[in-house]
Amino acid sequence: SFIATRVVSLTAKLLKLYCMIPEQCSYPSIFIYGHRATGKSHVIHTLLKELELPYATVSCVECVSVGLLFEQVLLSLFGSDSASLLSRNPSLSDFVRVYKQLCVQASAKQTRYIVLDRAELLRDMEANLLPAFLRLQELVEDNVTVILLSEIVWDKFRPNTGCFEPLLLHFPDYSKGELQQILSEDSHPSYSPELYSAFINILLGVFYSVCRDLRELRHLAALNFSKFVEPLEQGKVKESDTHKLWRNIEPHLKKAMQTVYLREVSRSLPLPFSGLSAHAHVELPYYSKFLLIAAYLASYNPARTDKRFFLKHHGKIKKTNFLKKHEKTSNHLLGPKPFPLDRLLAIFYSVVDSRVAPTASVFCQISSLVTLQLLNQVGHDDQLDAPKYKCAVSLDFILAISRTVSFDMVKYLYDFL
Structure with missing residues (x-):
């Protein structure tokens, strides 16, 4: 009932807007924000579906590249053959050119809508991408509206260089x-x-x-x-x-x-967790568990041992062959060491192996692990180098997590060789 109320409320706002602007013209961009689970995505999709309007929905989490974002927009609006017109590594100007070409071939009487979910991730892409989507209607000369869905307010979203101001619609928290x-x-x-x-x-x-x-x-x-x-x-x-x-x-x-x-x-914990603390089991997404496992291995294994643990067909290497004379203290006693993002991803792709093909959402899940304080980011946000992290969980914790995905954690830890 509350979702229906929000649909009615949003529809009323849009109708009010349409009454203020000329006929056959729509607002270039709409920014819808609010806390998660307040019905933003559901309401806008319900509205567009019920009104039978042409629209494309793109999750910015899943778009590992700008080219993939462009492809998904064209596929949804113009069909399966449209994306083939893009070059291998398309730029924004390529996207605009192909969009204008397809508009001539398939003109629409109704406004086209592009819905960008988790739109705050656009800020981490090319600098001209967000301003371009905000005024895409002008660039492609088509009656298209871009709807940005986000959990953050527009003041933290607005580019420093300035841009077209979208229409703001707020979804308040439930009382x-x-x-x-x-x-x-x-x-x-x-x-x-x-x-x-x-x-x-x-x-x-x-x-x-x-x-x-x-x-x-x-x-x-x-x-x-x-x-x-x-x-x-x-x-x-x-x-x-x-x-x-x-x-x-x-x-x-x-x-x-x-x-x-x-x-x-x-x-009560199942049998595999016998002897471990109940605090050691946290429900995380599947890939987040492997990311946390990879982070723990990167924190407590020396970087020079990665070849021994994660490279296939490395041959038999004894611990004494790469043990330094001064290295007598356990890495677990010394505490977690920082590691770069590329090492984390390399270990992650190695340990996840062929169980499930990893998706582009791994970057978002790394941020979630930092937010949950299971990973600690080392250094400043404005550093030029790639970010570094430390794993912030205990051995019991990671053992419990690894057992939920049937991963033999001890086999990959240098201290337990």
């Missing part, structure tokens, strides 16, 4: 009452909706001050509801006795407060 109503719709079939609503009220009372993310709150609700109803299943209390139910769940919610966003599994 506590809205979150209560949305989360209550996930009620458990074995219990009354009133009981589940009471549980959500307790959950929001604890977490609302530190977490407004709908997806994270939904995960916390699913994770802790079984503990909330445990006294009911044991026949100790009735559904109406919410005070006793609150006293039972309170310590578990306080514990979960310290690991919010890390998604610590508080229930």
Whole structure:
């Protein structure tokens, strides 16, 4: 219901805009921003789909190069043969030329829309790319609107060189009452909706001050509801006795407060984690686990041993053959050492091997690991050299992570040879 309300609200804003500008003309660019899980992508896609408008959706996370971004836009708007008109390493002028050529061949009566999700990543691409997309309508001489979706505000997004100012639309966070109503719709079939609503009220009372993310709150609700109803299943209390139910769940919610966003599994660990701390298991994306494994290996293995561990057909090399006389102390006692980004990626691609083909999202996941403080970035943001990192997790932690992906961590650690 709230998504529908936001669709209506956005439609009203767009209709108001259309009334202010000449007929058969659209606004060149629209910047939609707000916290994650506030419905930005869903609302705009629902609106464009329901109105049957021609549009292209591109995730900037998946575009490892500018050429790939151009290809996806042309493929979505003009069909499978359009991307072949681009050169091997297309520039912005190549994209504009091909777009204008295709517009002549396939004119559209309606406005074309280009939706760029996670648009803040455009700032890390070519300097002229973001200003060009903001006024693409003028460059290609077509009735096209570029919609930028982002979690950051426009003031931090605006290029220093200046650019065309897009129309700003803000998606505010859900209020506590809205979150209560949305989360209550996930009620458990074995219990009354009133009981589940009471549980959500307790959950929001604890977490609302530190977490407004709908997806994270939904995960916390699913994770802790079984503990909330445990006294009911044991026949100790009735559904109406919410005070006793609150006293039972309170310590578990306080514990979960310290690991919010890390998604610590508080229930019993499976057999592979026997003997390890429950704090050592965090739910991470598949590639993030291998990135963290690669970061740990880069931090605690000397760089000169990479050939021995990660190069196939290296031959049999004994530890004594490359052990220096002064190297008597364990690397784990000395602590993690910094490593460059290219070494991290080289180890990552080696350990992930043929399990799954890595995607362009690995760079975004490295940033996420830094945000979660599982990796520490060394040096300043404005340094000319490539960034360096340190792994910030313990041995028990990385052993637990490696077991979830069936990776023999000890086999690749220099200290355990």
